[in-house]
Amino acid sequence: MSNPYDTSGAVGFGDKRVQLSTFDRYKGRVGYTDRVAFICDGIERAYSYFHNNKLFRFPDNPEMQKLCRETLGEPQQRFGLIMFQYATDQEGNLPQDEDGNVIQKLSGAVKLWAVSETRYTELSGIARSWPLLNGGFGEKQVDVMITCTEEKFQKMQIQPTPESFWKTKQAWFDALQGKLPKAQDRLQFVLGKTLSDLELMEVLGVSNASAPSTGSTANAGEIDLSDIADDDDE
Numbered sequence: 001m002s003n004p005y006d007t008s009g010a011v012g013f014g015d016k017r018v019q020l021s022t023f024d025r026y027k028g029r030v031g032y033t034d035r036v037a038f039i040c041d042g043i044e045r046a047y048s049y050f051h052n053n054k055l056f057r058f059p060d061n062p063e064m065q066k067l068c069r070e071t072l073g074e075p076q077q078r079f080g081l082i083m084f085q086y087a088t089d090q091e092g093n094l095p096q097d098e099d100g101n102v103i104q105k106l107s108g109a110v111k112l113w114a115v116s117e118t119r120y121t122e123l124s125g126i127a128r129s130w131p132l133l134n135g136g137f138g139e140k141q142v143d144v145m146i147t148c149t150e151e152k153f154q155k156m157q158i159q160p161t162p163e164s165f166w167k168t169k170q171a172w173f174d175a176l177q178g179k180l181p182k183a184q185d186r187l188q189f190v191l192g193k194t195l196s197d198l199e200l201m202e203v204l205g206v207s208n209a210s211a212p213s214t215g216s217t218a219n220a221g222e223i224d225l226s227d228i229a230d231d232d233d234e
Contacts, residue, residue: 023186026083026113028148028156033092036083037143037166039110039176041134043120044080044184048192054203057192064197071204079120080187081113084166084176092145094165106165106172110179114190122158130160137173 028034047058049072058075059065068075087107088094095103115123126132130142141164147157166172195203 023082023110023112023183025190026085026111028146028151028154030148030151032090033088033145033147035086035088035092035094035143035145035161035165036111037086037134037141037164038081038132039084039134039166040082040180040184041136043133044187044191046078046080046188046191047075048078049075052203052205055192056200056203057194059195059197059200061197064200067204067206068200071206077117077120078191079115079117080191081115082180082183082187083111083113085109085111086143086165092147102165104168106169106175110176110183112183112187112190114187126158126160132160137167137170141167 026034026036049056049058049068051072058068085108086094087109095105095107097103123132126144131140132142132144134141143161143164143166145159145161147159149155149157166176201207
């Protein structure tokens with residue numbers, strides 16, 4: 001088994017031996033059709049807010065939940081997917097040789113995609129007839145073609161393809177599955193940061209004095225004896 005932690009010597013820019021743990025977010029481009037595969041076997045879901053240019057999770061603390069609802073209303077559901085975006089031409093075609101045959105080479109990038117309830121509903125409709133998520137090597141799955149028609153609000157058309165190219169070879173499948181753990185970690189940030197109570201109050205513009213009480217802040221080992229009379233004063 002090869003050593004994934006290759007520390008042998010210097011590297012250059014774009015060196016294939018360098019495995020990066022950062023993942024770009026997917027964004028459609030007007031005039032382009034992208035071919036993508038969902039390499040995850042499930043969909044991450046989070047309740048979150050976008051306020052003051054910050055995306056953050058709905059808190060666990062009931063008192064802070066109440067504050068958020070009173071200030072911002074109900075949180076929105078967001079859904080996260082891990083995809084592989086193939087290297088294609090502008091029409092979404094995979095690289096071909098001179099005879100028009102698809103070149104048997106996997107090229108592209110793992111990306112993260114956070115979608116709204118509306119997009120989730122659209123994808124769910126497609127998934128009723130076409131398997132979009134990864135069920136394992138050898139299990140039926142299809143890629144999708146995404147054509148962006150408006151870039152600011154990411155309006156797009158999504159169509160399934162007859163097959164999933166990344167599952168053509170076991171080695172390709174294994175290589176992309178190896179990217180999932182780190183991609184899952186990064187996906188949590190894409191769906192919204194978890195803020196402390198103090199950070200949340202700052203984002204909401206609420207002072208400590210007007211914030212709901214979240215319980216005593218005294219150390220459990222502290223004792224107050226101020227109400228006990230001294231025997232000498234009796």
